[in-house]
Each structure stands twice: as structure tokens, then as C-alpha cells.
Amino acid sequence: MNTPDPPAPPPGTVLELRGIHKQFSGVPALADVQLRLRAGEIHALMGQNGAGKSTLIKVLTGVYPVDAGEMRLQGRAIRPASPLSAQRLGISTVYQEVNLCPNLSVAENIFAGRYPRRRFTRRIDWAAANRGARELLARLDVHIDVSRLLSSYPVAVQQMVAIARALGVQAKVLILDEPTSSLDEDEVDKLFEVLRRLRAEGLAILFVTHFLNQVYAVSDRITVLRNGGWVGEWTAAELGPQALISAMVGREFDMAARAGAQRPAVGADTPVLLQASGLGQRGQLQPLDLQLRAGEVMGLAGLLGSGRTEVARLLFGLARPDSGELRVDGQPVQFKAPADAVRRGLAMCPEERKTDGIVAELSVRENIALALQASLGLRRNLSRAEQTRLAEAFVKALGIKTASVETPIGLLSGGNQQKAVLARWLATQPRLLLLDEPTRGIDVAAKQEILQEILRLAGEGMSVLFISSEMDEVVRLSHRVTVLRDRRKAGELPAGCTEDEVYELIAKT
Incomplete structure (x- = not known):
């Protein structure tokens, strides 16, 4: 070209x-x-x-x-x-993470730092601020109560408020x-x-x-x-x-060849690693059944707010179920904290890598070694040399682009941060990997590398719960797809199902 x-x-x-x-x-x-x-x-x-x-x-x-x-x-x-x-x-910018104050009203967010003021008293003219906020949002065809707290509106509306604020500076x-x-x-x-x-x-x-x-x-x-x-x-x-x-x-990048990667075979006689029966949490997730076999990629599909992340949090001990039972290797378990899940061979890459995944000020080495060190406890300290060897091995294996393993991870690109978080949990040698939006916000090539890595891990016997908003990824990777709707299980589809079939199940009443 x-x-x-x-x-x-x-x-x-x-x-x-x-x-x-x-x-x-x-x-x-x-x-x-x-x-x-x-x-x-x-x-x-x-x-x-x-x-x-x-x-x-x-x-x-x-x-x-x-x-x-x-x-x-x-x-x-x-x-x-x-x-x-x-x-x-x-020149105005609206960032990926809405950079506003949820505890302030919509109008306050739009005019923060440049409130209209009364001529003589210099007090904030709240009537003018509310009127101006309504006018800016009307330009975007958004008509809401601007006196309400920003946090009372969904993310999509908050995004529009961020754009309205950006437009407010001419x-x-x-x-x-x-x-x-x-x-x-x-x-x-x-x-x-x-x-x-x-x-x-x-x-x-x-x-x-x-x-x-x-x-x-x-x-x-x-x-x-x-x-x-x-x-x-x-x-x-x-x-x-x-x-x-x-x-x-x-x-040259052959998308068709990449898309054709084969998922490993999983038979009906393959041992069940994890089984959830009637697992639920009041107000967050209706009781549902879920079963994962060794080496299986289970896709979790649904629209935003359908309960996908809530499932992962319950399985990993980040939230406590108030109904149902969880079994690992056929034995009942109760995870009071993520450390309990890690001891049973579970690992989780969270959706919000910047807030829940990385420790931005620490180096790539320290971030990768974090989970393994925690699992070893206070009595067994990983030496600096051991951490370096571990980090360098995963940097090479996953193709993490960094000048050095001593580079603060916050300076890496989003895709490389995601790979480092994945490396952190792979270092614990988990049996079940919970991936919540692992390809969110990363480029096409890095995305394909992560998807290929998921299939490789499954081929080696690791179970994967794969959550993604990109439905083509879910149906392409998964042996089975569990579909959620309104925080409950809507059904399950086999390998080879289409995106349309998933959406039909979501829309079915």
C-alpha cells in the first residue's frame, strides 16, 4: 500500500x-x-x-x-x-471515562468553573445556569431535568452532558x-x-x-x-x-484467517470444574444455573445492565450470593473474599482495568507479580529477581510493549495494560479465568492476540468465562453462550450459534 x-x-x-x-x-x-x-x-x-x-x-x-x-x-x-x-x-475534549462529578447536578457539571453570575452581587445565577444547560443539551436533542444529580442518569446521558459541557466553551x-x-x-x-x-x-x-x-x-x-x-x-x-x-x-492482515481460529474440542465426558445452581443476589442477579467444564470457553452475552459483571463478581467472591450453591470440582464452596476464589484456582480480569485492574504508579514487574505474591502469603516473599524473571517471561510471551519491566504501568497503552493484567493472573496458574470485557478499548491487532491467547489457554485445559459487548467475539470463541436479559438467564446457545440468534433470545419476551 x-x-x-x-x-x-x-x-x-x-x-x-x-x-x-x-x-x-x-x-x-x-x-x-x-x-x-x-x-x-x-x-x-x-x-x-x-x-x-x-x-x-x-x-x-x-x-x-x-x-x-x-x-x-x-x-x-x-x-x-x-x-x-x-x-x-x-479545543474541547470528551474522554472515554466521563470526567464529570456525579454528586453535582447536570447544570453544575456543565458550567463548573465558569458559572454565570449576577451583575452586582457576583453570586451564581442558578436560573441562567439551568437555562444555559437546557439550551446546550437541546442542541444535542437531549431534554432532561438539569437540576437533578448527574449520577441519577445513565452513562449514555452522562456522555451527552460531557459533550454539552465541551460545546459550552464555544x-x-x-x-x-x-x-x-x-x-x-x-x-x-x-x-x-x-x-x-x-x-x-x-x-x-x-x-x-x-x-x-x-x-x-x-x-x-x-x-x-x-x-x-x-x-x-x-x-x-x-x-x-x-x-x-x-x-x-x-x-498485510488476514482477518478471515484470524477469524477462523479453531476452538478446542470439549466433550460431554469432560469433568465439570465449576457449577452454580440457583446462584443469585437480591437486587443484582436473579438465581441462575451455570456449568463450566475444563478447557471450555463459556460466553456470557447480554446488553449493558443485563447482569454479566454481576455473575463474574459472585463467582469470584467480590459479592456474596444470598441464594443458591456454588461447587468447584463437585465440592460446595463459599467464597467470602477473592482470596478464597484464588486458592480454588479462579482468576479474574475486571472490566475497569484502570480503576480495578492496574496499580498505575507501580511498575509492570510489580503489577504482574501482584496476584502471585498475594496468593503465596506473607511467609513466602518473591524476590526482586524472581519478579523480574516472571515479568520478562510474560512480556515476551504476550508481546507486551514496554521499554522495561520497570516502566510504570500507567504509561503503557490500554491494550498493553490489559495484557499485563492478564499476565498477572496467568502467573497464578489458574484453572478458571473470568474475563470481563478483556478486549474493551484496545486495537484490532491487540484484540486478536488476546483472543488467540484465550483459545490457546483453553486448549491447554483452562476454563474461561468470556464476557464481551462485542457479540461477534462471543459467538466466535465460545463452546456455549449463556444469554442474560434483565439480570436473569434468558437461555443458552451451542457453539456455532449466530449473533442474530443471541439477539433473538435477548429480545424474546
């Missing part, structure tokens, strides 16, 4: 970045990166985890100072010194960093309607996502980064999905 030369700034260019360089401790993170955003366009920024997307956004929004290069907004040179200075220039450029990662399909469609409306108003929108179908559903233009460098810019019509993935990974 030929890489195009950087085009000259076309008419209507709102933001232009040329020759952007950024390095940390002598290690290049961005090298000669280009970006051009046009008025009335949605521009997708694509690349694998670690490609430099987040660093570029942080340079653009003043979180990091740029080392070299030029940034121009509407033809004027800019150099944002902080996120606040970027906002004042008209934004010229709107940056959306993984805005759909916590939304279901209908909520994504509504968000895209809003983005199309903002595009029609002439806003320049930078859209960062890992979902290929979403790129082509809403984007006009695509820029690809790889290993901190600029690969190229294309219109969405010029660059098909296969070519896009090849541009991201730097080689």
Missing part, C-alpha cells in the same frame, strides 16, 4: 498539525506526526495501542508540551500550555476519545445522530475509536498512526477495513 504524502492544507481547515515530535526520557512517542481537521467533518484517528493517539491528544490539549512541530488553529499558530488554555482556544474543535466504549448499540446510534448534527453545524470533530464498524458509520476522513509516526490520511471511501488494518499494523 502506497503511503500518501502530507497534503497541503485544503480550504476549510480548522486545525493543522505539522511535524509534531514528543519524547519521554529520550524515548520517542511522536515523530513527525501530521493532522488536519476540517470544518464540518468527522475525522477518525486510528492506530494500535501505543501508536501515539493519546499522546497526540494530550499534546494538542496542552497536557504535554510539544518538543517540536507546528500547530495552527484557523491559520494562527498556537501552543496550548494547559487543558484550560486549549479550551479557551476552542468549541471550534471537538475531540472524542473512545466515546462509545460504555454505550450499547442504541446509545451509540443516538450519539452518532448528535455527531452528524454537530458536523452539519460546521464543527471539526476528531473521533478516536477501536471499533472499525463505527469508523465507517460516521467518519469522513481517517488518519492512521503507527509506532508514534504518521502513516497517512485518507477519505473513508478510499481506505477499506482490510487496508485500514494493514496501515495500522504495518503488514
